[in-house]
Amino acid sequence: MSETIKVPTMAEYMAEGKRPEVLFWVGCAGSFDDRAKKITKAFVKLLHNAEVDFAVLGTEESCTGDPAKRAGNEFLFQMQAVTNIEVLNAYEIKKVVTACPHCFNTLKNEYPVLGGDYDVMHHTQFLKSLLDEGRLKVEGGKFKGKRITFHDPCYLGRANNVYEAPRDLLRKLEVELVEMKRCKRNGLCCGAGGAQMFKEPEPGNKDVNVERTEDALKIKPDIIAAGCPFCNTMMTDGVKSKEKEEDVQVLDVAELIANAQDL
Amino acid sequence: MIKFIPNILFVLALLAGIGYFANNVRKIIRNIRLGRDVDRSDNKKERFKNMAMIALGQSKMVRRPVAGILHIVVYLGFIIINIEVLEIIIDGIFGTHRIFSFLGGVYDFLIGSFEILAFLVLVGVILFWIRRNVIRIKRFWNPEMKGWAKNDGNLILYFEMVLMTLFLVMNATDIQLQELGADHYIKAGSYPISQFIAPLFSSMSETSLIVLERSAWWLHIIGILVFLNYLYFSKHLHILLAFPNTYYGDLKPKGELNNLEAVTNEVMLMMDPNADPFAAPADDGQEEGEPEKFGASDVTDLNWAQLLNAYTCTECGRCTSECPANQTGKKLSPRKIMMDTRDRLKEVGDNIDKNGSFVDDGKQLLNDYITQEELWACTSCNACVEACPVSISPLSIIIDMRRYLVMEQSAAPTDLNNMMSNIENNGAPWPFNQMDRLNWKDE
Numbered sequence: 219m220s221e222t223i224k225v226p227t228m229a230e231y232m233a234e235g236k237r238p239e240v241l242f243w244v245g246c247a248g249s250f251d252d253r254a255k256k257i258t259k260a261f262v263k264l265l266h267n268a269e270v271d272f273a274v275l276g277t278e279e280s281c282t283g284d285p286a287k288r289a290g291n292e293f294l295f296q297m298q299a300v301t302n303i304e305v306l307n308a309y310e311i312k313k314v315v316t317a318c319p320h321c322f323n324t325l326k327n328e329y330p331v332l333g334g335d336y337d338v339m340h341h342t343q344f345l346k347s348l349l350d351e352g353r354l355k356v357e358g359g360k361f362k363g364k365r366i367t368f369h370d371p372c373y374l375g376r377a378n379n380v381y382e383a384p385r386d387l388l389r390k391l392e393v394e395l396v397e398m399k400r401c402k403r404n405g406l407c408c409g410a411g412g413a414q415m416f417k418e419p420e421p422g423n424k425d426v427n428v429e430r431t432e433d434a435l436k437i438k439p440d441i442i443a444a445g446c447p448f449c450n451t452m453m454t455d456g457v458k459s460k461e462k463e464e465d466v467q468v469l470d471v472a473e474l475i476a477n478a479q480d481l
Numbered sequence: 482m483i484k485f486i487p488n489i490l491f492v493l494a495l496l497a498g499i500g501y502f503a504n505n506v507r508k509i510i511r512n513i514r515l516g517r518d519v520d521r522s523d524n525k526k527e528r529f530k531n532m533a534m535i536a537l538g539q540s541k542m543v544r545r546p547v548a549g550i551l552h553i554v555v556y557l558g559f560i561i562i563n564i565e566v567l568e569i570i571i572d573g574i575f576g577t578h579r580i581f582s583f584l585g586g587v588y589d590f591l592i593g594s595f596e597i598l599a600f601l602v603l604v605g606v607i608l609f610w611i612r613r614n615v616i617r618i619k620r621f622w623n624p625e626m627k628g629w630a631k632n633d634g635n636l637i638l639y640f641e642m643v644l645m646t647l648f649l650v651m652n653a654t655d656i657q658l659q660e661l662g663a664d665h666y667i668k669a670g671s672y673p674i675s676q677f678i679a680p681l682f683s684s685m686s687e688t689s690l691i692v693l694e695r696s697a698w699w700l701h702i703i704g705i706l707v708f709l710n711y712l713y714f715s716k717h718l719h720i721l722l723a724f725p726n727t728y729y730g731d732l733k734p735k736g737e738l739n740n741l742e743a744v745t746n747e748v749m750l751m752m753d754p755n756a757d758p759f760a761a762p763a764d765d766g767q768e769e770g771e772p773e774k775f776g777a778s779d780v781t782d783l784n785w786a787q788l789l790n791a792y793t794c795t796e797c798g799r800c801t802s803e804c805p806a807n808q809t810g811k812k813l814s815p816r817k818i819m820m821d822t823r824d825r826l827k828e829v830g831d832n833i834d835k836n837g838s839f840v841d842d843g844k845q846l847l848n849d850y851i852t853q854e855e856l857w858a859c860t861s862c863n864a865c866v867e868a869c870p871v872s873i874s875p876l877s878i879i880i881d882m883r884r885y886l887v888m889e890q891s892a893a894p895t896d897l898n899n900m901m902s903n904i905e906n907n908g909a910p911w912p913f914n915q916m917d918r919l920n921w922k923d924e
Binding site for chain 1: 733734735736737738740741744745747748749751752775776803805806808809810811812813854857858859860861862863864866867880882883884885886887888893894896897899900901904905908909910911913915916917918919920921922923924
């Protein structure tokens, strides 16, 4: 894919003396991971489609510090946080949306005490609000009737009690929404959280993502829907390890909505 | 004088039982206070609500319906039957018999209810025993459940079986004595359960019946006092500590890890362009020249709420059975984190009792109890925190110990060190240049 999409930066907005409605916090995965970049683009398409006035920080964005904090490096976390807060506050940011539950949790819960107080939304919550306001149309399209299960990201679900926004969006796609046995507050982790994404697992008898993928495959979905770039990677790998990639796709909720409308 | 001997013995037993227990409670409180300070004095209303719902109302117990409902039966039985203990204590001190019997119909109703509850508790406890020892539910057979942990679980059940049986035997012999018109044994109470046991004693003489009734009565009350004192040595402390523990539980969203203020002070100093790097450190009330230790390597580095968590844990294992690391064969078990913290805290407490103040024993919570392999296996998914029926957070201890490993020991796994130096150097956990952050839009 080599199409250029319009992604304004905060610096450009500032130069024009304007303020966007919302800052899109892309996150490291959304910026650099090949799979996650597709989610970023799908979300941007939806933002354009709903005529949302948004901007990104671009090269002024830096890691929120989530993996450092979870790994125990409070020092590095706070350095990242304070630096980011300086940038965000300089632009007088009020509202932030992100497609990564880890960025979401950190920005929402761990930045206020360090001086960064923003209205932070996960992209599924933001898309739901656009839907409720009538700005975004979500229709069945090509996924109508497909069997889809939603894997709850820990940092969206248990960590912040957001369970319904992604499901409401999926229902709007007129899919057959099926739940895994362990879901919502009982949902099993994909295995990536707590900085596990960046290291080899400790010795055991199975990888967590395989265990979770087995949960999903048991209910025979056409698509596993995710709301987190790391869950997405873990579930995609899990499906591959079960040699089911021909039958089961792993897609972000934003991708599902964008693809349904062939955006 | 001689006729008061039972009364005197009773009062002595009561004082000894309660006194020894009070002394041990004092030790528990002292040990919990060995922890660092943390402010949990906010939101009293929400805290009371949590205590009412979670501890008193057992709202999280019933998420697993079989264990939950059985637990409610035993719990209600335990609380309500204790009203009867009040009567036993008054009778014991004053040498009366069934002092509350003047309540008439109300008394009949109370005794009847206690009997039914005692029977239900007996059934519940037997089912619990079967779940542990016959069905062998997996969470009761994890590696940390060997030895004392396993015996403790069963002993508690035997205690309760014996106490309930004694209660019913006491009543059954009383029925016989009432029918024989024995002295003191006034006609009182209704006995929906023990009436079926009473016929077993129908051929006994009045004297034997009195001996049996008195034995059951004494063993029952002595048993209760022994059980009370057993709590201190057992996981069973949760029957008391669940209340403060749910009250003082963390109210923040589960995803929010606490902020380390000692770090914030240093970070702010580093970020402040006007700060004088050679200035003497500001007087912030710390010990002279002793910089605050980051994270936790021993129990005294944890805060008191975490130590209260450790004493409250009753080793049910719901946390471990939900833990993704444990389910996939890793060594980490959140329950073991809590058990290790409590065991080490007891060890530190015993050390203080023996030596007057803590004398270095060359041991600590890290490595001697909890290994690094366990700590690094955690995905911080909060499944353990969600699963705990009494608001314990094993995760917060894991994170504090990781903090010590990383900030005091630089002992993170190599992969994580690489991730962290990437964040430090280029603002992402991977080796990509920050200047390339927006390249995706043109790809």
